[in-house]
Amino acid sequence: MNNKITLNAITQAHERIRPYIHRTPIFTNQTINDLAGASIFFKCENFQKIGAFKARGGLNAILQVAANKEGKAITTHSSGNHAQAVAFAAAIVGMPAYIVMPRNAPQVKKDAVKGYGAEIIECEPTLAARENGVLEVIERTGAVLVHPFDNDRVIAGQATAAIELLEDAGYNGSFNTILAPVGGGGMLSGTALIVHYLSPKTRVIGCEPEGAADAVLSFKSGNIEKAPFLKTVADGLLTSLSERTLAIIRDHVSDILTVADDEIIAAMRLVWERMKIIIEPSSAVAVAVVLKYRHLFAGQKIGIIITGGNVDMGKLPF
Amino acid sequence: MNNKITLNAITQAHERIRPYIHRTPIFTNQTINDLAGASIFFKCENFQKIGAFKARGGLNAILQVAANKEGKAITTHSSGNHAQAVAFAAAIVGMPAYIVMPRNAPQVKKDAVKGYGAEIIECEPTLAARENGVLEVIERTGAVLVHPFDNDRVIAGQATAAIELLEDAGYNGSFNTILAPVGGGGMLSGTALIVHYLSPKTRVIGCEPEGAADAVLSFKSGNIEKAPFLKTVADGLLTSLSERTLAIIRDHVSDILTVADDEIIAAMRLVWERMKIIIEPSSAVAVAVVLKYRHLFAGQKIGIIITGGNVDMGKLPF
Numbered sequence: 001m002n003n004k005i006t007l008n009a010i011t012q013a014h015e016r017i018r019p020y021i022h023r024t025p026i027f028t029n030q031t032i033n034d035l036a037g038a039s040i041f042f043k044c045e046n047f048q049k050i051g052a053f054k055a056r057g058g059l060n061a062i063l064q065v066a067a068n069k070e071g072k073a074i075t076t077h078s079s080g081n082h083a084q085a086v087a088f089a090a091a092i093v094g095m096p097a098y099i100v101m102p103r104n105a106p107q108v109k110k111d112a113v114k115g116y117g118a119e120i121i122e123c124e125p126t127l128a129a130r131e132n133g134v135l136e137v138i139e140r141t142g143a144v145l146v147h148p149f150d151n152d153r154v155i156a157g158q159a160t161a162a163i164e165l166l167e168d169a170g171y172n173g174s175f176n177t178i179l180a181p182v183g184g185g186g187m188l189s190g191t192a193l194i195v196h197y198l199s200p201k202t203r204v205i206g207c208e209p210e211g212a213a214d215a216v217l218s219f220k221s222g223n224i225e226k227a228p229f230l231k232t233v234a235d236g237l238l239t240s241l242s243e244r245t246l247a248i249i250r251d252h253v254s255d256i257l258t259v260a261d262d263e264i265i266a267a268m269r270l271v272w273e274r275m276k277i278i279i280e281p282s283s284a285v286a287v288a289v290v291l292k293y294r295h296l297f298a299g300q301k302i303g304i305i306i307t308g309g310n311v312d313m314g315k316l317p318f
Numbered sequence: 319m320n321n322k323i324t325l326n327a328i329t330q331a332h333e334r335i336r337p338y339i340h341r342t343p344i345f346t347n348q349t350i351n352d353l354a355g356a357s358i359f360f361k362c363e364n365f366q367k368i369g370a371f372k373a374r375g376g377l378n379a380i381l382q383v384a385a386n387k388e389g390k391a392i393t394t395h396s397s398g399n400h401a402q403a404v405a406f407a408a409a410i411v412g413m414p415a416y417i418v419m420p421r422n423a424p425q426v427k428k429d430a431v432k433g434y435g436a437e438i439i440e441c442e443p444t445l446a447a448r449e450n451g452v453l454e455v456i457e458r459t460g461a462v463l464v465h466p467f468d469n470d471r472v473i474a475g476q477a478t479a480a481i482e483l484l485e486d487a488g489y490n491g492s493f494n495t496i497l498a499p500v501g502g503g504g505m506l507s508g509t510a511l512i513v514h515y516l517s518p519k520t521r522v523i524g525c526e527p528e529g530a531a532d533a534v535l536s537f538k539s540g541n542i543e544k545a546p547f548l549k550t551v552a553d554g555l556l557t558s559l560s561e562r563t564l565a566i567i568r569d570h571v572s573d574i575l576t577v578a579d580d581e582i583i584a585a586m587r588l589v590w591e592r593m594k595i596i597i598e599p600s601s602a603v604a605v606a607v608v609l610k611y612r613h614l615f616a617g618q619k620i621g622i623i624i625t626g627g628n629v630d631m632g633k634l635p636f
Contacts, residue, residue, distance in 0.1 A: 025343070046594045047594055051594060269631055272596055272631060273596075273629075273631060276364045276365055276369060276595060276596040276597075276627035277594060277595055277596065278590055278591075278594040278595065278596065279594075309594035311591075313587055313590060313591060313634075313636055314636065316631075316634065318631055318632065
């Protein structure tokens, strides 16, 4: 049982970040409901600031770092949405941000980070090089690390998306199941915690690509496991759980289900074609789960966190 | 001056179709505002039933055909969104629909029409063959033709999107300019009429691809002109004006501006990447106009009708 990320911590996070985020809309789609045999409410964090839910966690952490004067700058390592989230939030509080990014990160992502005024420190594309890069930044600048998911404040921030989903589309208990993708587990653990607090009868299920299936193994064994292989179109989900996120997920998540890349791509295309919204492959993982495991969800009221919409249009999988 | 499509006819159309359509949302985007130097409100008819505004005009016409018992069936010729709109509306009133479609129309569009229970009559891909096909259907079945744009009821239906734009985002006069793409002119003439009635100080501007630039010539000469060449990614706008739509457009549209295909594709990609919504190339034409003719719109409050989001994901232009 995790005691630190209380209901109060999450509702305070929501109050704290509210002035800077969008209250994203909730979409429904008759065709997808028919295909799934369920009633699905999509919480559209693809319309969030920076195009992904990560703005929430980054803001919740960095607003507190700034308010408490915990450091002179912010740092993190990320090649994806968290890099933009930290750059965005640091700009809001007027603190310098140093983002350690692998040399081979897409130029469009580097440009987005620079666009918020953050400084990029390039490193070799290995986890060790990224962590070393961050240590050097901390030593040199006195920056505070805001980890993408192994951080209570970040998890509390990510949990706020599900507060809005419950408030806007389902009073306590009306959702049978809420699904979220799992990479490092920041979104999934935050969602599971807040649903446990506010809607305890609602199940939370994690959704993972077969090509990064560490969380399902860790969930079953109770230890941090390695994925059997790492190769998936859902590039936002390649990370492994931390002890912190695993503990919360073991306590409050009902199951983790996996889908193959062709199922992820088909679900992504279905959402693009029928809902007319851009979702990234990582978000399509949860949609693919609802369609693949149709028998588990038939007749239910389902919530899906659409985590983001940052897609390289030059490299579409269809 | 057109006397038949009165304010009353359009507001009655809105009441008539309201139970069957979505009141589509209005989106804004800071990045695109910054690029345009204007404040833009996007009326998102890509989220409309059948994925395009054409549901409005089709419904307004067919609900009246059914209520007045004007015929035993509905027919039209179209390879695009109007085919789906007629099939959709005919299904609502329980009338048979016969859609004459060119043999080479994409299978996905044929499937969508069949999905609503309509019958497809295939013909050669020429205007003459399409019109002949419709005449044969009428003779054989007693069907009523619902033309895609040369029809007062259809125009009144299309005009209802702009009513919602004005009601939801701009009291009388607050919009400086409203832009809509122009193909046959159903949406543009309807928009121009209702804006003339409800917000007469607001200018309406038509937006046309260079590769189907008949409307701009007809607008200037007063006669139906041919496009200098027909080749554009905005395949929904290949049609020419009719005398009916030209007359309304000459009376109530301020100007028609053209953009090249590379500008249309860039605008489409910009909207996909930054707004995270799927818009079809025809809709991107209006976005491209605002960006290309920036000097004409700087500092203004702008409305853009995003006409649809039906895109073949297998044939993207980027």
